[in-house]
Amino acid sequence: MPFVSVPPVMPPTSDSLIVARGLTKRFGDFTAVDGIDVEVHRGEAFGFLGPNGAGKSSTMRMIGCVSSPSDGSMHVFGLDAATHGAQIRARIGVVPQLDTLDTELSVKENLWLYGRFFDLPRAECRRRATELLEFAQLTDRADSIVDNLSGGMKRRLSIARSLINEPELLLLDEPTTGLDPQARHVLWDRLYRLKQQGVTLVLTTHYMDEAEQLCDRLVVMDQGHIVAEGSPRDLIARYSTREVLELRFAADGNEAAAAQLAGIGDRLELLPDRVLIYADDGETALTETHHRGLSPESALVRRSSLEDVFLQLTGRSLAD
């Protein structure tokens, strides 16, 4: 029998909400997303992390069926995104990185007119709008023109608007950028509740605490590629040590100190403002530092976080 090459077929798992294979986005000669494979399961919270320009938003836009892939395939809800865009969009909610609110309309009108785009009856749009105003804590601003809202209020309205069609899948591109800490915590709580109701969440973020709090699973993207995938805990175990020693030296002293610190712990990272030493036992590393005659201005032993994973994988800190 002749040898037949079988294309890689993924078993059609019933709980896969998004299945992307070789997903690619090119803008002219530039490849923003370079053949990534992603699978998101029903009911989970899935995160895209990565430095600026990694291709997160481009990927989100393809999943949201507002941008067509240059290559590869994508299925959402088992429907082919290339042919069933409108049907897919009817069942998802989208919070784009930049708000696309209708600034000429009032807060309330923004909600119910958006519902009309989904063919919801007028009465139903109004009912949901009232609920969502409550959800976004904007009830007392219901009649304000959107142009006059603060940035954080607009963000909350964007998120509320994305829920008007009671989506099964919610795409959130940097949902909490621009929110004050209290509003962020409120939003995390709301997202957690949506997840408990069975809504699948896909989000991008530059905040590590957000990713650790919200995501069951995440991928780290860099230059259009996926460089790591797993749960926050997995990734920390795989790409970082148990603890990290953070040292700060007097002005401009970090680089000189780093040279003398070589060999302590598993790995050393020199940042503009501090030196990080990755070690399973931070205290021991600190003792060794003192042994070498170095006296940092401040020293802190902490547990490894996603931030460290990110740094290791992309060579950049997440806050960039």
Next chain:
Amino acid sequence: MTILLRIIPAGFVVRRPQRMIERHVVAYRRQWLIIVSGFFEPLFILLSVRAGLGDLVGEVSVAGRAVPYEAFVAPALMASSAMNGAVFDSTGNVLHRLKYARIYDAALATPMSPADVAMGEIGWALLRGQMYAVGFLGVMAGLGLVESWWALLALPACLLVGFAFASIGFLATTYMRGFADMDMVNTVVLPLSLFSATVFPVSAYGDLAWLVQVSPLYHGVALVRAANTGVWSASLVAHALVLLVVSLVALLAATRRVDLLLRK
């Protein structure tokens, strides 16, 4: 027909263009003065023609009949005003929604299609234009410039003019880089309203008559004028067809542009 098929975007689906119109109805509830003000411009123009020009020019021959100049020019003004309204609604306003307010981005994240957006916007321009056309016709009747009930057919004629120019305007807007490019619109629209057999009969253009016939407005003027005088000829079918084909081609091209621009 083959050209039409070639430019039909693969995903040309029209399901709910009326949603775009619904949005505008709500948005303009707060700006109803803008809508009302649109009635006044043609009114002033008509009154000024009545007051002065008519006496100066005397009579003009239309389809072999002598008609007072103001009855000759009024239908042309009606068609021009349909064109102006359609162009106005489908350029500046659309540019703002397309590039700055990002209203179409929001719509395209829902089941709305690019064709829904384009058709909705053009439909809105037509709706608004029809309101003004009705007003215009009423004023014409009040001034005694309407010859018969056939004049009611000027309304669908203006609808066709509006369709053609709203589609062309929308298409042109998708190529604009910013509001600076809006100047070009006036550069095109003004000569069109002057040289489309509006203020002179086409015979007055001599050897350049063919140039006049290139203007879509010329065909619209011919239709409105025929409606107003109640004099019909087979050539009117051709005039209507020209407008219809221009409208459809521009609409399809515009839809494709929205798709290209916003779903990249």
